[in-house]
Amino acid sequence: MIESCKTIDLPRINDPRGNLTFVEAGRHIPFDIRRVYYLYDVPGGAERGGHAHKALHQLIIAMSGSFDIHLDDGRAKKTVHMNRSYYGLYICPMIWRELDNFSSGAVCMVLASNYYDEFDYYRDYGEFVADAQRIGK
Numbered sequence: 001m002i003e004s005c006k007t008i009d010l011p012r013i014n015d016p017r018g019n020l021t022f023v024e025a026g027r028h029i030p031f032d033i034r035r036v037y038y039l040y041d042v043p044g045g046a047e048r049g050g051h052a053h054k055a056l057h058q059l060i061i062a063m064s065g066s067f068d069i070h071l072d073d074g075r076a077k078k079t080v081h082m083n084r085s086y087y088g089l090y091i092c093p094m095i096w097r098e099l100d101n102f103s104s105g106a107v108c109m110v111l112a113s114n115y116y117d118e119f120d121y122y123r124d125y126g127e128f129v130a131d132a133q134r135i136g137k
């Protein structure tokens with residue numbers, strides 16, 4: 001499960017006028033994009049996330065600045081430091097994630113496979129781990 005969460009090296013068109021990166025659904029990421037949202041003006045010391053999704057696929061990109069993403073599939077954990085706007089972290093369903101250590105001016109953009117749906121969330125870690133371990137058996 002956690003092995004499916006990978007850093008994707010997105011295409012880069014380097015140009016003295018400024019660099020360009022693009023993301024194509026189904027080509028660079030394994031899902032169609034239905035929603036884009038972003039976190040910005042995050043105060044120092046704040047934590048975001050603290051939930052898992054039942055079915056949602058996401059790609060997280062540090063558009064500016066840096067932050068850490070802590071991933072947990074109910075068995076294994078890993079932390080990824082995000083600090084380049086040409087790297088995307090793909091997060092598959094059933095992964096608990098927490099984001100912290102935001103730098104000043106950080107912008108976290110998320111490409112998501114579906115519309116916002118509160119019923120797709122696990123907001124209770126114990127409930128998430130119980131289901132993740134049951135499904136993983």
Ligand code: TYD
Pocket residue numbers: 035037039047048049050051115116
């Ligand atoms: P949440 O996903 O808990 O934020 P984070 O994980 O980044 O800390 O969402 C925070 C609030 O924003 C919550 O009330 C739901 C709302 N929200 C939407 O209305 N639409 C969205 O696309 C997202 C991501 C959140």
